[in-house]
Amino acid sequence: MKTILAAYSGVLRGTGSSLLSALQDLPSAPWLSRSKVQKHLQVISVLQWVMSFLMLGAACTLLLVYIFCTDCWLIAAMYTAWLIFDWNTPKQGGRRSSWVRNWTVWTYFRDYFPIRLIKTHNLLPSRNYIFGYHPHGILCFGAFCNFGTEATGFSKKFPGIRPSLATLAGNFRMPVLRDYLMSGGICPVNRNSIDYILSRNGTGNAVVIVVGGAAESLNCAPGVNSVTLKNRKGFVKLALQQGADLVPVYSFGENEVYKQLIFEEGTWWRLAQRRLQKLIGFAPCLFHGCGLFSDDTWGLVPYCKPITTVVGEPITVPKIEEPSQEVVDQYHAMYISSWSNSSTSTRSASPRRIAS
Template sequence: MKTIIAAYSGVLRGTGASILSAFQDLPSIPWPSNSKLVKQLQIISVLQWVITFLVMGAACTLLLLYMFCTDCWVIAALYIAWLVFDWNTPEKGGRRSEWVRNWTVWKHFRDYFPIRLIKTHTLLPSRNYIFGYHPHGIFCFGAFCNFGTEATGFSKKFPGIRPHLATLSGNFRLPVLRDYLLSGGICPVNRKAIDYILSKSGTGNAVVIVVGGAAESLDCTPGKNIVTLKNRKGFVKLALQQGADLVPVYSFGENEVYKQIIFEEGSWGRNLQKKFQKIMGFAPCLFHGCGMFSANTWGIVPYSMSINTVVGEPITVPKIENPTQEEIDQYHDLYVHSLIKLFEKYKTKFGLRDMDTLEVC
């Protein structure tokens, strides 16, 4: 019996040695480093927002129509009923979710570029504000990250202030996408929605308007500092009517994350873009970034370039229900001067040359 046990033990020892030897002979698996995994998470976080912006609304609309032709038609019908019931919510203050605004995915989104929010002055919760955001860029990454999420700590830097990033009203007519945007505190950029926030939601509200809009996106390319502002005075009139202070905001680096083909004014390409913009509300930019797995290939992933969003000094605006054109022009001039001053003060700190200037069109 002892002989059998000894022999069996020897076999086991031999088997263990053989297994260990086999493992040692296996080729090593090249596991990615933690830094590479983190970078891929950051890329995925940014890419999901780009894809959301480009196709989510249309895709969900088609999916909803398809569901009506399947056994899932009840789900589609219930959502349509909810959509009808909830149709006016975007224009009545929205429906923000602090849980969504604090998702971890937004921190990865922030760190990809990275994006930073720079506070220069204290904002009083007893006042309402209209932030003018410049420049538009292709996807307004800085605007979304800073004001549509809590990734850069807006609420901690500006306690008592609730940001409401304003975007195209058409986005709120698209199923699912509208709910996604509403959860971030995003609202339609129309008179009714902004009036409601500034007049019926108390104080401590900051409506963020990308003043240049789609027209400005056509001039967004690395090395250019152009803002479409000279004839954009509607936001100033709105500020006067509501007594909301104007705050200039400039994002250094917003134009650097994509390369775009710029058509000259008067060319067939630019005219086509403008006609499309008038019909659809946004401009079809011909741009490219890098690939998902390599910065040396073309793709829709933006280049990893730092975006620094500087929130300037508020301009105190009186409440005038029916401002004259002269009063509108006066505060518009003050705003333009304040924006240029902000740009000049911080441009060299964030990578621009001393000779670079801000072109106001």
Template sequence: MKTILAAYSGALKGTGYSILSSLQDLPSPPWPALRSKMEKHLQVIAVLQWVISFLTMGGRRSSWVRNWTVWTYFRDYFPIRLIKTHNLLPSRNYIFGYHPHGIFSFGAFCNFGTEATGFSKKFPGIKPSLATLAGNFRMPILRDYLMSGGICPVTRNSIDYLLSQNGTGNAVVIVVGGAAESLDCAPGMNSVTLNNRKGFVRLALQQGSDLVPVYSFGENNVYKQVIFEEGTWCRLAQKRLQKILGFAPCLFHGCGLFSDSWGMVPYNKPITTIVGEPITVPKVEEPTRDMVELYHAMYIKSLRSLFDKYKTRFGLKESDILHIQ
């Protein structure tokens, strides 16, 4: 029991040891004499993995994991690029709005969950934290894997901590369109779900964190998807399951592992992520609806401008427009 509590205490202090690592130190009692004691140990571990507080503190970032060589192979498969347009100040905190979601948000993970595209060199003094579904952090092995990349749960507590109690130089990356947006992704489509997504703007105002629009050209091109029309029973079923499961059950495919047949492997289409100009946001603890609407409109205008400025450089035509719904 002391071993378990030591691991728990160490984790809270950020020493880099997880509760899972304490499993190797658990005693090996004679069977079955100390069965109940062993079961008690396992029960404590099971409870702690739910209540441990460092999940709300942005996880346990590991520079070693973020710089694994495997991520360069991941990057080069598509390939994925990160383009900086403006400097970011380490004295400020930021909320990055990432668009579009795509099927798996490969660009978001590669650029902000690893160092494969050189985020820290491009933005010195800024620590990115990619926010993802909180449910992913309830699976022990996956949880540690995600936290080592600086990935955090997309929960109010986690984001509040990063933007208010973790100093400055933090950039929380939120895939604003979420699961709903993934239902509308397909090659050649430039559509984002944003008109009614205003919570991230309110949060930015409450924390005084600057808003940064981010657009990934090519994110929608790596899988083909059957898109059902609004109002059809298939679309309604997808939305219903989305509410139950927390993610959208998309009907998609890529290529096969060793051939051009259908499979789960994404097509190797280039993804280029553009980090736009930050929008300075004041700190207002109780922002009014009009204030939220104002900064939301400013954000949409900035995102459109970013898309229009770079679209012809990455395979789109001048006549292509960004559809915002």
């Protein structure tokens, strides 16, 4: 973790995002400057992802039901039949598309914040890895941009490593959205899916797990990084069973892009959030960003705050098919110590708290 914080301190002095080559030849005009056009494209690219993640699945499900009630019902029936046939694909490595991962829209997405990926150590293609990603934030912009696309150059920085970002399994039950997610190399965060990637897909695989999950998102707030990790040991046990090295990953700035109304523990609203989290799998947060046309209004567009994702030093993990609780606790303590031992190693990082 010291390497993560040291690397982050170094990039704070860096410059912002680069201009895209496609905008170099735009004619100069007082109402159509290159910077304004670029900014508008960045906002659109980010907003389309936010709307896709929040609404695409539900919208396509309703559309499919509607088509069943029209004269075009045969199209809906054919798609449903294919969906049933393809149902287990997300749990069997998915359907990654290099073309989608390299879309130009993701470079605009990256430059909006901007998002940067920092490498501190080499990763061997002969090993498999489990990346522990922190913090969750509201919508995991850093995790998606760095590991669900090639906008920050993951494959060039870590040659021979294939990242698979794990997210809620419920997203893969929704038409169209499931295919959109799979094209970016995103997989369900369940045992079957992760086991398949780490045991039946060769080596050089890196499953990215947002360890804090939905519970952590309820505590995210600008200025303070609260990490839900103390009682999260499942990913460590999985790493031991598969012999996959643990890699801590931290995104500085992930909690800065949205403002959230946080309810105190014990209140009725907090209790409702917890129960809905257990029922539907994610936490219904009350958050806002800025408006589409103005930073002074409320909306779903995230604030332009830099996100710097630092991939730390891997922790070598042996393969133990049935690890004892003592061994799991040992490696979990090793993982946690990387945070606690470096809490004062830099003045650039905001305060961090490890919660249950």
